[in-house]
Amino acid sequence: xxxxSDAAGRRGLSRRxxxxxxxxxxxxxLALAGAGGxxxxxxxxxxxxxxxxxxxxxxxxxxxxxxxxxxxxFAAFDMMPRSDRDDLIELLQDWSYASARMTQGLEVSxxxxxxxxxxxxxxxxxxxxxLKAAALTITIxxxxxxxxxxxGDRYGIRDRRPARLERLPAFVGDDLDPAQSDGDLCIQVCxxxxxxxxxxxxxxxxIAFGRAKLRWSQLGFGRTSRTSAAxxxxxxxFGFKDGTANILADDAAAxxxxxxxxxxxxxxxxxGGSYLVARRIAMLIETWDRVRLSEQQRIFGRDKxxxxxxxGGAESDAPVLARLDAHSHVRLAHHDGNNxxxxxxxxFNYVGGNNELGRLDAGxxxxxxxxxPAQFVTLQRALSTDxxxxxxxxxxxxxxxxxxxxxxxxxxxxxxxx
Amino acid sequence: xxxxSDAAGRRGLSRRxxxxxxxxxxxxxLALAGAGGxxxxxxxxxxxxxxxxxxxxxxxxxxxxxxxxxxxxFAAFDMMPRSDRDDLIELLQDWSYASARMTQGLEVSxxxxxxxxxxxxxxxxxxxxxLKAAALTITIxxxxxxxxxxxGDRYGIRDRRPARLERLPAFVGDDLDPAQSDGDLCIQVCxxxxxxxxxxxxxxxxIAFGRAKLRWSQLGFGRTSRTSAAxxxxxxxFGFKDGTANILADDAAAxxxxxxxxxxxxxxxxxGGSYLVARRIAMLIETWDRVRLSEQQRIFGRDKxxxxxxxGGAESDAPVLARLDAHSHVRLAHHDGNNxxxxxxxxFNYVGGNNELGRLDAGxxxxxxxxxPAQFVTLQRALSTDxxxxxxxxxxxxxxxxxxxxxxxxxxxxxxxx
Numbered sequence: 001x002x003x004x005s006d007a008a009g010r011r012g013l014s015r016r017x018x019x020x021x022x023x024x025x026x027x028x029x030l031a032l033a034g035a036g037g038x039x040x041x042x043x044x045x046x047x048x049x050x051x052x053x054x055x056x057x058x059x060x061x062x063x064x065x066x067x068x069x070x071x072x073x074f075a076a077f078d079m080m081p082r083s084d085r086d087d088l089i090e091l092l093q094d095w096s097y098a099s100a101r102m103t104q105g106l107e108v109s110x111x112x113x114x115x116x117x118x119x120x121x122x123x124x125x126x127x128x129x130x131l132k133a134a135a136l137t138i139t140i141x142x143x144x145x146x147x148x149x150x151x152g153d154r155y156g157i158r159d160r161r162p163a164r165l166e167r168l169p170a171f172v173g174d175d176l177d178p179a180q181s182d183g184d185l186c187i188q189v190c191x192x193x194x195x196x197x198x199x200x201x202x203x204x205x206x207i208a209f210g211r212a213k214l215r216w217s218q219l220g221f222g223r224t225s226r227t228s229a230a231x232x233x234x235x236x237x238f239g240f241k242d243g244t245a246n247i248l249a250d251d252a253a254a255x256x257x258x259x260x261x262x263x264x265x266x267x268x269x270x271x272g273g274s275y276l277v278a279r280r281i282a283m284l285i286e287t288w289d290r291v292r293l294s295e296q297q298r299i300f301g302r303d304k305x306x307x308x309x310x311x312g313g314a315e316s317d318a319p320v321l322a323r324l325d326a327h328s329h330v331r332l333a334h335h336d337g338n339n340x341x342x343x344x345x346x347x348f349n350y351v352g353g354n355n356e357l358g359r360l361d362a363g364x365x366x367x368x369x370x371x372x373p374a375q376f377v378t379l380q381r382a383l384s385t386d387x388x389x390x391x392x393x394x395x396x397x398x399x400x401x402x403x404x405x406x407x408x409x410x411x412x413x414x415x416x417x418x
Numbered sequence: 419x420x421x422x423s424d425a426a427g428r429r430g431l432s433r434r435x436x437x438x439x440x441x442x443x444x445x446x447x448l449a450l451a452g453a454g455g456x457x458x459x460x461x462x463x464x465x466x467x468x469x470x471x472x473x474x475x476x477x478x479x480x481x482x483x484x485x486x487x488x489x490x491x492f493a494a495f496d497m498m499p500r501s502d503r504d505d506l507i508e509l510l511q512d513w514s515y516a517s518a519r520m521t522q523g524l525e526v527s528x529x530x531x532x533x534x535x536x537x538x539x540x541x542x543x544x545x546x547x548x549l550k551a552a553a554l555t556i557t558i559x560x561x562x563x564x565x566x567x568x569x570g571d572r573y574g575i576r577d578r579r580p581a582r583l584e585r586l587p588a589f590v591g592d593d594l595d596p597a598q599s600d601g602d603l604c605i606q607v608c609x610x611x612x613x614x615x616x617x618x619x620x621x622x623x624x625i626a627f628g629r630a631k632l633r634w635s636q637l638g639f640g641r642t643s644r645t646s647a648a649x650x651x652x653x654x655x656f657g658f659k660d661g662t663a664n665i666l667a668d669d670a671a672a673x674x675x676x677x678x679x680x681x682x683x684x685x686x687x688x689x690g691g692s693y694l695v696a697r698r699i700a701m702l703i704e705t706w707d708r709v710r711l712s713e714q715q716r717i718f719g720r721d722k723x724x725x726x727x728x729x730g731g732a733e734s735d736a737p738v739l740a741r742l743d744a745h746s747h748v749r750l751a752h753h754d755g756n757n758x759x760x761x762x763x764x765x766f767n768y769v770g771g772n773n774e775l776g777r778l779d780a781g782x783x784x785x786x787x788x789x790x791p792a793q794f795v796t797l798q799r800a801l802s803t804d805x806x807x808x809x810x811x812x813x814x815x816x817x818x819x820x821x822x823x824x825x826x827x828x829x830x831x832x833x834x835x836x
Binding site for chain 1: 707776
C-alpha cells in the first residue's frame with residue numbers, strides 16, 4: 001500500500017476490502033492500492049454548498065440529528081460464517097474509510113470507477129460519478145447478535161455488550177417477517193439524491209465481500225419527521241403531518257436527556273452513541289382511504305389540514321390530551337402522557353409496488369434513536385390500544401447500538417475493541 | 419353537480435369517480451361534487467417557477483418530450499369484468515380531470531383532502547398537501563387488450579385498434595413475468611418529488627374503483643435518459659452514461675420522423691400520439707461489478723468516465739461503429755447501424771431491495787416512445803447478440819398506444835370514441 005494517508009485518515013482499504021471490490025479480478029486488484037491521492041477519486045462535481053456535505057468524523061455519527069434528507073437506503077448485514085474478530089475490525093475500518101470518502105462526494109477509493117488498471121474491476125461502481133455529495137450520511141450500528149448468537153461469542157465482544165441491547169419484546173399485533181428483521185450490523189444511508197444513497201449501500205456491500213452479507217434492505221422517500229425547525233413537518237401516507245413534536249437537532253438538552261447514551265449509562269465505548277430501532281410498518285392504504293375525514297382525525301387526534309391538535313390551537317401547540325379520544329394516536333404517543341419519554345424519530349415513507357390484488361405495498365419505515373431502548377418499548381406498549389392499529393401492521397423490526405462518531409484516523413466502533 | 423366548470427375544463431369528477439374516492443362512505447360522497455371552485459382545492463404551495471408546472475392539455479400529452487424528471491411511478495391497469503364503453507369513457511374523463519388538476523399542483527378535486535364534509539372520506543388522500551407541482555406529468559396509454567381480449571370487443575373499439583398495436587414479439591433471452599407485464603391501460607407518472615408521483619398513481623387508482631384495477635406498478639429514480647440538452651447525461655446502474663444519443667425535445671424534425679404518429683400513419687384518433695414500450699430489465703449487479711474495466715468498456719463501446727465512444731472523440735461525438743467491438747451495445751443499438759432508426763428513450767433506474775441471497779433487486783425500467791412499434795422491435799432484435807445480455811434479463815414488458823394530448827374541456831383518448 002501507499003505510504004500516504006488520505007483525508008479519510010487511513011491509508012486506504014484493507015487488502016480484504018480491495019479483494020471484495022475486485023472479487024473475481026485476481027491479483028491485479030492488489031495493485032489498486034498504490035495509486036493514492038484524491039485527484040482521480042473525486043466524483044468531479046463536489047458541491048460548493050456546505051450544507052450538502054456532512055462530516056463523517058466527529059463526536060456523534062452523522063445521520064442522527066442531521067437535518068433529515070429526502071431519501072433512505074437502509075441495509076442490515078449478517079457476518080459470514082467463520083469470520084473472526086480481525087475480519088470484523090477490518091470491515092469496520094473499510095466501511096469507515098469508504099464512508100468518509102463518499103460522504104464528501106468522493107468515490108469509494110482513490111482510484112474509483114475509472115482511475116484503476118483497466119484489467120481489474122473498478123473499485124467504485126460509478127453510478128454516482130458526476131453527482132454531488134447530496135447531503136449523504138452513513139450511520140453504522142451493531143445488533144445484539146453481533147455480540148453473541150447461536151454460534152457463541154464469535155468476536156470476543158460478548159462481555160462488552162450493552163445490557164440494554166437485546167431483541168425487542170413482542171408487541172400486540174406484531175406480524176414480523178424474520179427475513180426482513182434484525183441483523184448483526186446495520187447501515188442507515190440518507191441522502192437528497194436516491195442514486196447517491198443506493199450507490200453507498202451497493203459499494204459498502206461490495207466491500208463487505210467475504211466478511212458480511214446483505215440480509216435485508218429498505219428504500220424510503222419522503223421523510224416523515226424533521227430534526228430542524230427549518231424543515232416543514234412532512235406527511236405520512238395517511239396524509240397526516242407526522243413528527244410535529246420531534247426532538248430538534250438544536251435542542252441539546254433534550255438530545256442529552258433522550259437520545260445520546262451518557263457516560264454512566266452503559267459500556268464506555270457506547271457513550272455519545274445511541275440506540276436505533278427500525279420498524280417496517282405496512283399501511284392498509286385502501287382501507288384507510290375509505291374512512292371518513294372526521295374519523296381519520298379522531299384516530300390521529302389532529303386536524304388533517306393544518307396538523308393542529310383536535311383539542312385546539314395551531315400545529316405547534318401542545319395538545320390537551322384529556323380532550324382527545326382516549327385511544328387516539330397523539331394521546332397515546334405524546335410524551336406528556338408517557339412520563340415525559342421522548343424519542344428522536346427519523347422515518348421515511350415507502351412504496352414497493354403492489355400486491356396481486358392491486359393494493360399498494362406501502363407504509364412507513366419507522367426509525368427512532370433513543371438513549372435507552374426502554375423508551376421505545378414504553379411508547380410502543382402505550383400504543384397497544386391505538387385506534388390506528390386497525391390500519392397498520394408491523395412487519396419488520398430491528399435494534400442496533402449505534403457507536404459514537406469516529407475520530408479522524410480511526411473507525412466507527414473502534415472503542416469496542418480497545 | 420355544480421353548474422360551474424373549472425380550470426380542468428369539466429364540471430368535476432363523475433358520480434362513479436366520486437364513488438370511487440368515497441367507496442365505503444355511502445351517500446355523503448355525492449354531496450362532494452357541489453362545492454366547486456378552486457379555493458379549497460389548492461395544495462396551498464403552488465410553485466412560482468413555471469418550469470415546475472407542465473400543462474396537461476395540448477397537442478401532445480406531456481411526459482413524452484418533457485425534460486425527464488427525477489422520479490417515476492408507472493402503473494398498468496386492467497378494466498374490471500363487466501365494465502362497458504360508458505365506464506371506459508367516464509374513467510378517461512375522470513382521470514383527465516384529476517390529472518389536469520394534479521399537474522397544476524392542485525388536489526384531485528375541488529374539495530380535496532380536507533374541504534369536503536367531515537362525514538365522508540376525503541376526495542384527496544392528502545400526502546401531497548403542501549408540496550409543489552414538482553414538474554408532475556401524467557401520460558395515459560391504451561394497450562392491445564383494451565381493444566380486444568378473450569372476452570371480445572368489450573368497448574366497441576375493436577375496429578379502431580391501430581394495426582401496429584400488438585403485443586411485442588418474443589425476443590431472445592426474454593424471461594417475462596406475466597404479472598409484471600401488459601395491461602389494458604397504463605399511466606406513466608413522472609415528477610421531481612417521489613411523494614407527488616406516488617400520490618398521483620394512488621389517487622388515480624382510487625378514482626378507477628369499480629371500473630379498472632391496478633395490475634402492476636413500478637417505481638423508478640435516476641432517469642437514464644435526457645430529452646433536453648440542458649440535462650446532463652445520466653448514468654445507469656452499471657455506472658455508464660446512457661442516452662447520449664437520445665432525441666431531444668427541441669429537435670422537431672426528429673420527433674416528427676421518429677416519435678409522433680403522423681396523420682397518415684394509422685387511425686386518425688392517434689395522430690399526434692405515440693407508441694410507448696416498457697421493459698423491466700433486471701441487472702445482474704454483483705456479476706457486473708466483478709467485470710474488469712476494459713471489458714465493461716468493450717461491452718458498452720464507450721469509455722466509463724466521460725462516456726466517449728471507444729472509437730475516439732468526446733461524449734457527444736458520433737461513434738465510428740466499425741472501430742467498436744462487433745457485439746458492443748453502442749454498435750448494435752446506434753441508429754447509424756440500424757438504417758437511421760431512432761427512438762425516444764425515457765427510462766429510470768430502480769432498486770426494489772434485495773433477494774434472499776443478498777443480491778440487489780435492481781435494474782433499468784426502460785421506456786421508449788416511437789412512431790411505430792417496429793422501431794423498437796428492430797432495435798431490440800439487433801441487440802440479440804449484445805455482449806450486455808450476459809448481465810441483464812428482460813423480466814417485464816408492455817406496449818400501449820398513447821393518444822395525443824386532450825383539448826381543454828375534453829379528455830385523453832376522446833377521439834377514439836368519436
